Amino acid sequence: MYRPTTSSRRTGVVPVLAFTGIVVAVMQTLLVPIIKDLPELLDTTPSDATWVLTATLLAGAVSTPIMGRLGDLAGKRRMLLASLAVMVVGSLICGFTDNLLVMIAGRALQGFAMGAIPLGIGLMRDMLPPEKLGSAMALMSSSIGVGGGLALPLAALVAQHADWHALFFGAAGIGVVAIALTLAVVPESPLRAPGRFDLAGALGLSLGLVLLLLPITKGSDWGWGSGTTLTLFAAAVVVLVAWGVMELRREAPLVDLRTSARREVLLTNLASIMVGVAFYAISLVLPQLLQLPTATGYGLGQSMVVAGLCVAPLGLTMMLTAPVYARLSARFGPKVTLILGMLIIAVGYGAGLGLMNAAWQTVVISVVIGAGIGLAYSSLPALIIGAVDPSETGAANGLNTLMRSIGTSVSSAVIGMVLANTADHVGGVAIPTMHGFRIAFLIATGAVAVGVLLAVFLPGRRPAALQLRASSEEDAGLARAEEALAAFRGRVLDPAGAPLARVKVTLIDGRGRQAGGALTGPDGSYSIAVPDGGSYILATTARGHAPHASSATHHGEPGAVAVDLSLAPRAEQVH
Missing domain, CATH: 2.60.40.10 (Immunoglobulins)
Structure with missing residues (x-):
């Protein structure tokens, strides 16, 4: 493979790209500490306030495969900078407003940062020697957890001691730093895919994803059996099927569905959904358990900041598993590390069923599950890269990142519904129960069990060898x-x-x-x-x-x- 970077510049590429991944994760978890306060802060209803979170999710899901394909065609570094620039603009918009609609628009622009993950992985593939690629991709892939883990306590600290708009100005600041570092350290990849951008395919996929994710994220508010929810699901099926037929007929499609239908790509993407479900479950359960008052009999009565610190090891452990993954994958291949990672996740959630009685126990759960998610997430881009042409790296990893996002969306919707249906209502306030928390952990365990079953049928030969x-x-x-x-x-x-x-x-x-x-x-x-x-x-x-x-x-x-x-x-x- 052509690699234009010198050894000295290569050294800086990996940490800079990993930092952009951390910036992306910060955008996703930025408002978690103040979710319950958003209706009051924006002078709106709780149902409408959730659009502030949904907008980022939808924009990220739509932009990820599109930016990945544009990166393959026009340059991955160029699109990476564009994603970060749009995110900075969105952060500044949010920082200067209290209006709900303007805030939703700004948060949607923040979602464009999600495209940085597949673009960063693609740049690594184009520049790094094979012996360094595995650990670099593992670090990039796990940076989502690192950023999420670090953002929770930091955002909670800012929200407690400063105006909440400071969260957005801080996001804009780290976005500018990421842009500056990328300009200074990361060179453009010379590798380009043939063909032109599939605008019709991009519009069709965007419409289909919005129609699919809207009822998933808002179903609990609208009612899962309501006409709106069912109509949107049906429309999503029709649009996505029509989009798929159209893509199969195009010479240069946005997503090569024939490649995506290969066993190794299809099973990896399906396993990614399961890992996404497991990843988000712990982020939904532990912060609530830690902050519930001890008067409930099971709540741990911790502050917002302490709760964030207890969950932070989830992300830090993901980062520390990157070099471990590189060694294991070099010896056994990414299929084995994916299965091992999901088994560790299952052990963590299984142990969590009985370890919810003290704050230190939640730290143990976070460490174990973080190690498993780190191994699993690190394996996914290696499996995808080993199965696709170099010119399709950005689009293929964009689709894989999208599958993870769908997994987290499904996790949020299903576990949110479980916690709501099992809650105790005291004085008109819904209080999650320990029974609901345990059901959520069982759902996550079931998801990784399905993921292990899918991974078993992946090819055993190391896909990375395809590109040696x-x-x-x-x-x-x-x-x-x-x-x-x-x-x-x-x-x-x-x-x-x-x-x-x-x-x-x-x-x-x-x-x-x-x-x-x-x-x-x-x-x-x-x-x-x-x-x-x-x-x-x-x-x-x-x-x-x-x-x-x-x-x-x-x-x-x-x-x-x-x-x-x-x-x-x-x-x-x-x-």
Whole structure:
């Protein structure tokens, strides 16, 4: 793979991109400490106040796959900066208003920050050597938990001792810092996907997601059996099915549904929903349990700040698991780490059923569940990246991030409904019960159990090996490891025998489906792992050259089959 960064600049890329992920998470949890006060602060009803949270969720869900695709087409760094800039504008709008509608608009703009996660992962893939990519992606993926964990106590501290608008000015400030660091440290990736932006696909997906997520997030207010809720669900199905049919017919779709339907991509995305459900459940239960008065008999009577500090280890543990994930994944593969992570989550929630009697016990629960979520979240981008072409990284990871968001939305809706239906009503106030908290933990445990079942059917071979390249001495060790895999390897040359760099080599199986891809290094070398034995087509494309396809056969046994490829200039350029 072409990597334009020097070693010194590479060192700074990872922490800067991880910091942008933390900024994204802060936008999601910024208002959690003052949720109960929003109706009074905005002079509105509790039902209308929830739109301040829903707007960010909807905008984030819509923008994530769109920004990912735009990043593949126009430049990932450029779109990353655009996402952060829109977020800063939204934060400033919120900071200067008490009007509900203006606040909703500002919070929607804050949601655009969600696109930074897939864009950051895509930039890492394009720039970093394979031996450093695993831990870097793990850190980027877990940064969501880190930001969420740190934001809770800090936001609570600000809300207790300053005007609540200071939360938004602080968000704008860290957004500006993220933009400055990105401009200074992160170079643009030269890798671009062919084709044009699918505007119709973007509009169709946006409409479908809004129609789907609106009833999920507002169903408890409207009533799950109400005409509005059911109508929106039905409309979402119709729109998303029509969108899918349209995308299948497009030459350059917003989301390549054929790629998304591959077993490894589909199962990873479904498992992502389950992990999202589990991730959000603890954030909904523990803060409430910690802040309930001791007079209830089970509440722990802690302040808003202490409650945030007790939950903060969830995010910190996620960050600390990144290097652990890198070692485990290098040895056993991301499938194993995903399953291990979900099993640890299940253990944490299972233990939590009996560990809710003291503040220190909630810290233990947060640490265990955080470790499991860290391993699971770190595995997801590695599984996706190993299954898609390099030019589709942004869009594919955008879709995966969207699946996590859908999981958290479902978790919020279902657990919110459970806690509401099991609450005790005292003086017109609904007080969550311990029974409701335990049911919420059981739901999260069931979700990860489904996730483990899905992950069991993922391919066992490490997908990261699909993109191994031996174009320089730093990749030589990986090249030797690749000998143990079934692969095609060779060089792409021009008619005079000179190597051609940055040539896209696509592996196509006997059914005409893409089975892998690579981008040649400076010496023209490429390497693509083969999923099974059989006949394949190696298609090569490069700017200024005529596309070419060569047939090749691999028996599926460990080892590389050497196939050198030739790519001639376009006829009109030959003199």
